[in-house]
Amino acid sequence: MGEEEQEDEMVTCKTNREKEEKEDDAIATEAAAAAPYCYPTLRFDIPPYRSYHFYQQFRNASNPNNFLKSVNWSPDGSCFLTSSEDNTLRKFNLPDCVDTTQEDTCSSSLEDPYVADLIVNEGESVYDYCWYPYMSASDPTTCVFASTTRDHPIHLWDAITGQLRGTYRAYDAMDEITAAFSTAFNPSGTKIFGGYNKSLRIFDIHRPGRDFEQYSTLQGNKEGQPGIISAIAFCPSHTGMFATGSYSQTTAIYSENNMELLYLLHGQEGGVTHVQFSKDGNFLYTGGRKDPYILCWDIRNTVSIVYKLYRSSELTNQRILFDIEPSGRHLGTGGQVCCIFC
Template sequence: MLTTATKETLQDPVIQRQSHLPIAIAATKVSLLEDEPFYHLQKISFAPDGSRFLLIDVSRLVSLYFSPNDILNYSHFAHLRICKPSTRIMVGECVRDVDWFPLMDSNNPATCAFITCCKDHPVHLWDGNDGSYRCSYCAYNHCDELVSPHSIRFSTFGDSIFCGFHRRLCVFDTQRPGRDFIEYSLTSYRGQGPSLRGIVSSIDSKIEEPYYLTLGSFSGVVGLGDYRVDQANFLHTTMRAHNGGITMVRFVPGSSTLLLAGARKDDDIVVWDIRNTNKVVYRLSRKSETNQRIGFDIDHTGKFVCSGSTDGIIRLWSLQNGRLFMSWNASRWSISSVSWNPCFPLLASCSGQRCFPVRSHSCLGSKQGSDSSSESIESEWFSSNRQMKQEDDHFVYRNKVAALWYFQSL
């Protein structure tokens, strides 16, 4: 079951061979129970050792899946494997962000953990094997009220947890849960020095320089700083990356200078060289026409970057020259998130979007036709439209599907 490339006019067209395109080998099964609504998946994330992955649902559900052990022993992939979750965690509110412990090792159960942040809840640390609760990290404002971060991130060695708030950054010690944290202000005193306004929506750190951070905000500004300095001088430079709100910022592994940033309602992923922040290296074109978060991910070698899109097409670029390497139609709906497996040539993607019903029961922004790859994946559980007719009068969520793609040659 090979996928076929979508015949569309791209900004940088490439010749794509059918044998080079990835194969859909596994997918998550959507439950059609009445008590489980059709909420879409908003994020997927592989563990650092590639043994499992997380699926984040807008219905306050976090599902833990284990990667198939014999997935690379197949000589051919004749049938689509259906993955079932090993455990599910119902959190208090919609999950804003999630991150794995970076030094995770399946042979050491103590390191199998991940953190989540939700609205009106502290940061929770969960067990990566059975989904049990471990501890919490609570942040408070000047009125001694509990505040919830909008973005979280482990440090490179897992000794600290970074939490992004409105105009401030809080750093927790991983070994000391509770309310002890160090606060860094992101606004300058009387306009002297760089300032990062708005909500901190994404955080990332360098592998080579773990104390060097990049912060993206919903004001469209990316800030660079070092949290080893005093709280007043955390930021040392800012740059205007997008007109819309930044949804993701990532350093390129293996490169100490390249930085990628993506925003909502912006079709470009901007690639920066932090040595010269006044000039963009190149732009990677995708489709992001709504306010939905469209995530991208960089492989562990730092050679390729992959991104979802609102048109259901997954695009893969080469970071050496910024040229489009391949693209394929993965879903009839938006691809909200992608994640590379750090150990195997596997890519995980999840799809779905919030839709408003119209007379023809179609979705705004959806395509009338779809590719054979997306049809073959979704026909496993969307063989009839009986459940689709039970829609809400206000809005509905469609296509709660995640798939694993195997690259034969990359």
């Protein structure tokens, strides 16, 4: 056999081998997709493994009626932010070392297990706050969060030093500062979205000040989403869609690329106060004030509600939040009685 024939045979063998490897990979991928996902087992009939309290930091002689309003984990899981009735945001870092062999004694201790690493005092009631989506404790430049409060502009805070990194100001027809009722970063982290009365304002994160793009949520013929935009959530599957909830009892889904209104969802009995996409981005959950139900929508077919989850919140105007745990199987919600759904 000549050298050319040997080279041709080697090329043919290599091609066949690569083809077989691709076929094997395809078979393995298909089998993995068909296999049932092993969800973690969550037990709610036993006490928590470890619990912490922060009584001393939230309640004191000067403000005995202060209470915790919400908790927001950082994207990297290294810390969490809290909002309380005293118009204060507190950041708690997780302990550097947790001894898992010790028993849970924090719940019975008179002292808080650890103190807040950062305290940011806002001038008025905190409407909303959110982390920068690429926040990482190993990169101090990304450790920021945004907040919006009554009668104040949107603030961008340094989560390490507590310094104000930027202010994003919106003005009304009287050239007075108007506050956003909700705020969120877009998935790329380049813009801050603010929800206002019948409008959305979009700020470039790198250009603090009064420069913004404004979009009315109502069309010229009064179609669209009226009312205060009280909640904003972006689809995690990078489809360019985001949802907004309104006190007009409606939820709207927009395209971030051209701000086109894609769907307008009706069905909430009260003003919508919280919207959140499922982990795969196919479903949208909405909840409202004085409304006992969390609604599930399939954004691929929004003709009707997929199902409803009952929670005891029909007697309060407070914004009661919910969240989906990392595996995407369980949803937990606040309420007059705490609920967890599977």
